[in-house]
Amino acid sequence: xxxxxxxxxxxxxxxxxxxxxxxxxxxxxxxxxxxxxxxxxxxxxxxxxxxxxxxxxxxxxxxxxxxxxxxxxxxxxxxxxxxxxxxxxxxxxxxxxxxxxxxxxxxxxxxxxxxxxxxxxxxxxxxxxxxxxxxxxxxxxxxxxxxxxxxxxxxxxxxxxxxxxxx
Amino acid sequence: xxxxxxxxxxxxxxxxxxxxxxxxxxxxxxxxxxxxxxxxxxxxxxxxxxxxxxxxxxxxxxxxxxxxxxxxxxxxxxxxxxxxxxxxxxxxxxxxxxxxxxxxxxxxxxxxxxxxxxxxxxxxxxxxxxxxxxxxxxxxxxxxxxxxxxxxxxxxxxxxxxxxxxxxxxxxxxxxxxxxxxxxxxxxxxxxxxxxxxxxxxxxxxxxxxxxxxxxxxxxxxxxxxxxxxxxxxxxxxxxxxxxxxxxxxxxxxxxxxxxxxxxxxxxxxxxxxxxxxxxxxxxxxxxxxxxxxxxxxxxxxxxxxxxxxxxxxxxxxxxxxxxxxxxxxxxxxxxxxxxxxxxxxxxxxxxxxxxxxxxxxxxxxxxxxxxxxxxxxxxxxxxxxxxxxxxxxxxxxxxxxxxxxxxxxxxxxxxxxxxxxxxxxxxxxxxxxxxxxxxxxxxxxxxxxxxxxxxxxxxxxxxxxxxxxxxxxxxxxxxxxxxxxxxxxxxxxxxxxxxxxxxxxxxxxxxxxxxxxxxxxxxxxxxxxxxxxxxxxxxxxxxxxxxxxxxxxxxxxxxxxxxxxxxxxxxxxxxxxxxxxxxxxxxxxxxxxxxxxxxxxxxxxxxxxxxxxxxxxxxxxxxxxxxxxxxxxxxxxxxxxxxxxxxxxxxxxxxxxxxxxxxxxxxxxxxxxxxxxxxxxxxxxxxxxxxxxxxxxxxxxxxxxxxxxxxxxxxxxxxxxxxxxxxxxxxxxxxxxxxxxxx
Ligand code: FES
Ligand code: FES
Numbered sequence: 001x002x003x004x005x006x007x008x009x010x011x012x013x014x015x016x017x018x019x020x021x022x023x024x025x026x027x028x029x030x031x032x033x034x035x036x037x038x039x040x041x042x043x044x045x046x047x048x049x050x051x052x053x054x055x056x057x058x059x060x061x062x063x064x065x066x067x068x069x070x071x072x073x074x075x076x077x078x079x080x081x082x083x084x085x086x087x088x089x090x091x092x093x094x095x096x097x098x099x100x101x102x103x104x105x106x107x108x109x110x111x112x113x114x115x116x117x118x119x120x121x122x123x124x125x126x127x128x129x130x131x132x133x134x135x136x137x138x139x140x141x142x143x144x145x146x147x148x149x150x151x152x153x154x155x156x157x158x159x160x161x162x163x164x165x166x167x
Numbered sequence: 168x169x170x171x172x173x174x175x176x177x178x179x180x181x182x183x184x185x186x187x188x189x190x191x192x193x194x195x196x197x198x199x200x201x202x203x204x205x206x207x208x209x210x211x212x213x214x215x216x217x218x219x220x221x222x223x224x225x226x227x228x229x230x231x232x233x234x235x236x237x238x239x240x241x242x243x244x245x246x247x248x249x250x251x252x253x254x255x256x257x258x259x260x261x262x263x264x265x266x267x268x269x270x271x272x273x274x275x276x277x278x279x280x281x282x283x284x285x286x287x288x289x290x291x292x293x294x295x296x297x298x299x300x301x302x303x304x305x306x307x308x309x310x311x312x313x314x315x316x317x318x319x320x321x322x323x324x325x326x327x328x329x330x331x332x333x334x335x336x337x338x339x340x341x342x343x344x345x346x347x348x349x350x351x352x353x354x355x356x357x358x359x360x361x362x363x364x365x366x367x368x369x370x371x372x373x374x375x376x377x378x379x380x381x382x383x384x385x386x387x388x389x390x391x392x393x394x395x396x397x398x399x400x401x402x403x404x405x406x407x408x409x410x411x412x413x414x415x416x417x418x419x420x421x422x423x424x425x426x427x428x429x430x431x432x433x434x435x436x437x438x439x440x441x442x443x444x445x446x447x448x449x450x451x452x453x454x455x456x457x458x459x460x461x462x463x464x465x466x467x468x469x470x471x472x473x474x475x476x477x478x479x480x481x482x483x484x485x486x487x488x489x490x491x492x493x494x495x496x497x498x499x500x501x502x503x504x505x506x507x508x509x510x511x512x513x514x515x516x517x518x519x520x521x522x523x524x525x526x527x528x529x530x531x532x533x534x535x536x537x538x539x540x541x542x543x544x545x546x547x548x549x550x551x552x553x554x555x556x557x558x559x560x561x562x563x564x565x566x567x568x569x570x571x572x573x574x575x576x577x578x579x580x581x582x583x584x585x586x587x588x589x590x591x592x593x594x595x596x597x598x599x600x601x602x603x604x605x606x607x608x609x610x611x612x613x614x615x616x617x618x619x620x621x622x623x624x625x626x627x628x629x630x631x632x633x634x635x636x637x638x639x640x641x642x643x644x645x646x647x648x649x650x651x652x653x654x655x656x657x658x659x660x661x662x663x664x665x666x667x668x669x670x671x672x673x674x675x676x677x678x679x680x681x682x683x684x685x686x687x688x689x690x691x692x693x694x695x696x697x698x699x700x701x702x703x704x705x706x707x708x709x710x711x712x713x714x715x716x717x718x719x720x721x722x723x724x725x726x727x728x729x730x731x732x733x734x735x736x737x738x739x740x741x742x743x744x745x746x747x748x749x750x751x752x753x754x755x756x757x758x759x760x761x762x763x764x765x766x767x768x769x770x771x772x773x774x775x776x777x778x779x780x781x782x783x784x785x786x787x788x789x790x791x792x793x794x795x796x797x798x799x800x801x802x803x804x805x806x807x808x809x810x811x812x813x814x815x816x817x818x819x820x821x822x823x824x825x826x827x828x829x830x831x832x833x834x835x836x837x838x839x840x841x842x843x844x845x846x847x848x849x850x851x852x853x854x855x856x857x858x859x860x861x862x863x864x865x866x867x868x869x870x871x872x873x874x875x876x877x878x879x880x881x882x883x884x885x886x887x888x889x890x891x892x893x894x895x896x897x898x899x900x901x902x903x904x905x906x907x908x909x910x911x
Contacts, residue, residue: 044213045206047413049364050446054835057364085206094204102200105803109643110203111364111413117204136843143835145364145414146643147810149843151803 014078018043019087027074034058034069037084045085045114049143056142059115060084066122066138085114088121097121100159101152108146116142120156129160178691178754179657179698181859182794190656191864194799198647198667199411208411211383212443214370220249222428222442223291225281225298226452227273230307230515230828231322234271234300237281241297247290249436251298252428253281260397260427264487268424272305274322274485275515276828277451279424284432284440307515309823311458311482314514323513328480331489331511334497336563337504342474346466348544354463354533355895358482358821359456359814360449360832361522362840365413367453368443369422371429378434379406382426385415385642386679391672393422398430409670415642416811417521417681418454450833454520455821457481459492459529463537467545471555474504477534481526483511484518492530495875498564498763499534499612500556505563515828521681523808524613524871528815528878532896535609535879539886543592549883550587550608554578557610562761570757570860573791574610574765580852581608581789585769594888597773605888608769609879615792615868616762616861617687619753622675623696625654627704627747631724631735632664635696639677639689640670644870645800646685652796653690653864657697659721660735675750683764683868686796688753691862695751703747708738754862762861766790766872768809770880774888776907779900781817781885783847790872793858794865801869805851808873814841816878817897 015024018041027036034051037043037060049057051070058069061083088095097120100106107113116139123130123138130138135156144152182188202208239251254269262268269279281298285291306320313319314327321327343349369382369390378400382390387407394405412419425442433440444453459481466474477496481489493507519525542549557574561567581587589595590606597604623637635654641647647667655662668674678688701721708726709716718728725732739745756762769787774780788805795801818839822831832838857865878896885903886892891910893902 042215043206044209044215047210047212047364049366050835052446052834052836054446055364085204089205094201098201098204101204102196105197105799107203107643108645108803108807109364109414110199110208110411111210113203114206139843143364143840143842145362145416145811145840146803147807147841147846148803149810149841149846150806150849153843 012075014075016074016077017081019083025074029073029075031074032070033072033074033077033082036074037069043084043086047111047114049111056119057112057115059118059142061118061122064122064125066119085117095121096162097124097159100155104151104155104158106151106155107148112142112144116144116152120159123156124160128163132157176695179695179863181863181865182857183859184857188656190652190662191796192794195648195652195662195797197645197800198651199641210365210411210413211368211370211381211409212365214381216370216372216439219370219439219441220284220286220432220436221288221291222282222284222432222440223288223295224279224425224428224448225295226448227276227278227280229273229302229304230276230309231305232273232302233305234273234280235303236301238299239281242283242294245290245294245297247286248283248294249286250284250432251281252431257431260431262397262424262427268427275517276830277448277517282428284436307828309514309516309828310825311460311480311512311514314512315480322515327513329511331509332491334493334507335505339474339476339504339506342504343464343466346468346473348467348541349464350537350540350544351464352537352540352894354461354536356459356529356532357896358458359522359819360821360838361416361418361454362450362835362838363414363416363418366444366446366449367419367423367425369426369429370439370441371433372439373434377404378430379408380426380430381408383412383419384409385419385640385681386421387638387640387670387672388676389421389679390426393426394430397427405672407672409640412640412642416523417525420521420679420681446835447833450838451830452517455517456522456525456528457483457490457519461492461533463533465537465541467541470545470547472500472502472538472541472552475502476506478508479530480510480512482514482516484516485513486518490519490521490525492526492533494527495531495612496534498562499610501559501563502556516823523811523874527613527875528812531609531611531875532879532882535876536882536892536894539607539883540892550578550582553610565761567759567761570760570762571793571856571858572763572765573854573856574767576854577765577767577789577791581767581769581787584787584850584852585771585785587769590887593890601775601777603774603776603888605772605774605884605886606769607880607883607887608767609876609883611766611768611872611876613683613764613872613875614762615683615687615764615872616756617684617868618678619755621677621688621692621753623689623692623751624675625658625696625700625749627658627700627749629736629739629744631660633658633660633700634666634668635693636668636674637677637689637693638669638672638674639685640680642680644685644804645797646680648800649686649690649796650693653693654697657694658701660724664724683870683872685868687862687867690796690864690866692751692753694863696749698749699751700747700749703749704735707742708733711738757860760860762867764790764792764867764872766876768876768880770877770884772881772884772888774885774903776889779903781898781903783813783881785848785850786877786880787850787852788873789852790869791854792869792872793861793867795853795855796864796866801853802851804869805873806849809849809877810841810846812874812877813845813881815896816881820897
């Protein structure tokens with residue numbers, strides 16, 4: 001493969017913990033976490049909608065905090081834990097937030113959904129019983145062009161009520 | 168218009184209004200829900216084929232210029248670049264009435280000039296800046312009203328303003344002269360950008376002379392047709408696939424230039440090629456809802472609307488069609504004298520694409536604002552005035568009867584829910600000193616009756632599960648789910664036992680997922696296919712069980728006769744791999760009957776006259792769309808439509824720099840689509856009376872109706888609250904403050 005760009009430093013080795021799996025990568029230093037996951041690791045759940053931090057479709061967790069993966073460099077995540085929507089279900093059982101999103105029809109096209117879900121998961125870990133206002137703040141950086149917002153808020157509150165959030 | 172439709176077999180009796188249905192009409196979890204919440208759902212953006220090359224497009228920096236020469240030698244010399252296409256080396260490929268995808272005269276900032284294929288997207292992107300283009304810059308115009316002005320550059324030999332449609336009934340001129348009250352207003356709406364989260368894009372791959380294209384599209388068969396026209400291939404050599412897609416809202420009705428770029432590169436280089444637009448390209452070159460200028464005159468006499476004249480001008484870019492804003496004026500109200508005249512205005516901006524109820528959203532704002540102004544002038548409650556013209560069961564345009572029209576019911580339900588009786592002339596006091604509160608409403612008219620052709624097959628497996636195949640697509644509306652419901656209901660099996668295969672041109676034909684066509688076009692065909700399968704099953708069961716055919720029925724996955732239940736799997740047990748294949752086709756619509764959908768939205772707003780901020784507190788959305796197949800996804804559809812309409816009403820506006828022709832709001836930072844914080848309480852209600860004349864399911868479309876009246880209802884509520892009317896959308900704080908200043 002040719003170099004990624006005609007100029008700049010070469011690729012470097014970095015190891016991430018992705019959904020609990022040690023994942024060695026060989027990427028150029030300017031590679032975003034989003035590109036690394038989508039192009040190198042093959043995790044396609046996080047979406048690239050704007051690639052400039054304005055939509056939230058690429059939201060995932062780094063050390064438990066929701067971040068925009070398009071605004072995070074892969075090399076900056078060396079040794080840190082990265083969680084994506086693919087890592088939420090355990091043993092074929094959906095995460096309560098995923099389950100609530102289905103039950104409350106919190107999506108239409110589904111393109112924003114992985115990002116919305118990760119924002120809600122991050123919220124419920126820090127704030128297990130959030131108010132509607134706290135839910136709205138948590139997903140206010142996640143655009144949904146289909147306008148599933150009312151159901152997203154409902155789903156998040158329902159998942160919180162179930163109180164089954166796993167650590 | 169006569170419609171030639173070839174059909175096979177007989178239609179099924181429509182499910183009666185009081186039929187006991189166990190799956191249709193009950194809320195269902197989306198059948199693709201688990202795929203979407205786990206990140207497993209595959210969209211076009213996610214297609215990864217081994218050895219894929221990446222294409223990027225070089226776009227014109229000038230709003231209008233002649234491309235005199237393209238020098239791609241430096242780009243081709245860059246390591247990893249695999250090819251460059253431009254107008255001097257690309258074969259003729261028909262595209263939307265033009266002969267080539269690279270114009271000699273580029274006509275907007277963002278028009279396609281060349282394309283690069285490379286090993287990575289980054290290399291392709293870098294190569295774009297190495298292409299040297301010699302442009303002869305030409306005079307341009309981007310603004311709608313400037314383009315209308317005769318002093319502006321003419322960008323087409325026929326002129327910038329073209330007649331699109333003219334309609335007249337009765338004698339408008341006479342009624343205006345005889346009226347008690349005449350109001351006249353000039354209304355403006357801004358260009359709205361679709362901003363589907365998944366941008367337009369395609370992946371093309373050849374296997375010998377077989378072309379497979381993955382495309383984010385609302386019409387796989389439309390993409391196939393576009394590829395056939397561009398590449399002159401037999402249909403059997405083209406397969407188009409769209410599994411999941413991240414929104415379209417009308418903009419993804421056929422192939423794009425990116426599709427042809429991907430297909431040409433893939434053939435030339437012999438590798439899969441992916442060409443996906445980025446967000447900024449999407450907002451410059453992938454379509455929009457035209458900005459409009461509209462003049463409406465309305466006349467009233469003796470408490471009734473006697474005449475409406477509506478003239479419109481739409482900024483279409485270079486498009487050869489216009490989304491006519493005068494549709495609602497012609498058909499919504501039973502008014503005897505109507506004059507409608509639509510114009511298409513060419514500018515050096517990106518062309519329009521259909522955008523969820525194209526024309527009707529813009530036109531309903533102007534018409535329904537004018538009706539409110541007229542009611543005000545006549546001293547009549549605006550809802551009361553509308554009621555006098557909403558009850559007719561005859562379409563005023565065709566003079567034919569509607570299959571079903573419950574618009575007045577929508578008014579009753581909505582008025583009760585919002586508390587319309589509180590509405591006062593001049594508005595209400597707000598929740599804090601200085602704030603003003605208003606109520607407003609508007610009506611909705613749209614088609615939605617569906618159409619042939621559409622075909623489906625239902626394979627009933629030996630274990631009693633079924634597979635439905637139909638070449639439709641689920642653009643987020645829940646199409647898969649309603650297909651599963653109708654199939655399971657008719658076949659008599661569990662909805663979870665139905666797998667739905669869509670988004671593939673190798674499946675039976677289905678129409679575009681647009682125009683609120685889908686449910687009413689495809690579910691009647693699915694039902695007939697399931698019925699065919701059920702009847703074949705009963706034939707077999709009658710032989711196997713040695714029971715008269717007439718005594719058998721299918722229920723809950725079993726063949727039932729006088730108390731005895733035999734699971735379907737048991738019936739087939741000794742028949743090896745006997746497979747039942749049911750097929751169904753969409754029957755023609757009834758003759759001499761008009762199929763429409765109706766609705767009404769009511770809005771309550773609070774406005775701060777000091778800041779110009781409009782806060783929508785509540786929207787009550789009532790729709791009359793026949794049978795509701797899935798109340799859960801139907802409610803989502805309405806909420807989503809209302810929210811998109813609120814963006815149009817309050818915040819969304821493409822801004823183009825006049826001297827340079829550049830779109831200044833091509834990113835989501837500057838172009839304001841609603842966030843969760845912008846959403847009011849939305850109350851969704853349905854009349855939910857099956858339209859048994861329309862089709863055998865009794866359902867009509869719901870995709871577009873909920874975006875149509877909300878902006879008009881909000882504008883009317885703001886005018887009610889402030890006592891000042893703002894005739895320009897979106898109702899930004901600036902426009903509100905300017906209107907208040909002008910009025911005082
Ligand atoms: S893709 Fe990362 S914020 Fe939009
Ligand atoms: S579900 Fe389509 S963008 Fe959110």
